[in-house]
Amino acid sequence: MSKRHSAKYKIDRRMGENIWGRPKSPANRREYGPGQHGQRRKGKLSDYGVQLRAKQKLKGYYGNISEKQFHKVYVEASRLKGDTSENLIGLLERRLDAIVYRSKFVPTVFAARQFVSHGHVKVNGKRVNVCSYLCKPGDVIEVREKSKQMALVLEAVQSNERDVPDYIDLDGNKLTATFNRVPAFSDVPYPVQMEPNLVVEFYSR
Missing domain, CATH: 3.10.290.10 (RNA-binding S4 domain)
Structure with a gap:
């Protein structure tokens, strides 16, 4: 299987959300992150932290494609006419x-x-x-x-x-x-x- 296959549910748990909507997701049972520090109380995220989390979630949803590939998609989206965020989703869905x-x-x-x-x-x-x-x-x-x-x-x-x-x-x-x-x-x-x-x-x- 994909090199990420065995770790796909870690993405769910790290985000605290069932990002693919699958009934088997451990996020349905445990809303805290994986690892020994997963249950620590989380502080409020900075603006950068919120943006990073949004990027990780979207990148993870599409099979956790590499950062290099994902950034390349963003660059292409920014070159196209219109709203960059709409272009980004359009390119990912294509x-x-x-x-x-x-x-x-x-x-x-x-x-x-x-x-x-x-x-x-x-x-x-x-x-x-x-x-x-x-x-x-x-x-x-x-x-x-x-x-x-x-x-x-x-x-x-x-x-x-x-x-x-x-x-x-x-x-x-x-x-x-x-x-x-x-x-x-x-x-x-x-x-x-x-x-x-x-x-x-x-x-x-």
């Missing part, structure tokens, strides 16, 4: 691994990264194994024929844990998804409150 996760081809965003990197996904009929590949509106994302019977895929497709957002058209029988449009921040079904404006403030300090 990632191939994010669309695979949103389309319910796999149960978690960590599994989506592994699924893409192992070559189980095609975009417009061509195999793509780059998780950060940016899809465009109209792109058709599909599970390769020989991968459709994987237990991971069958489990995810049948799960009622989350819904497919309206900016993706899913054909559950063929396991194909069409990326209709780049979503606005308000369109993205985050289980917890995300604050991309604070992420922009963090990087623009």
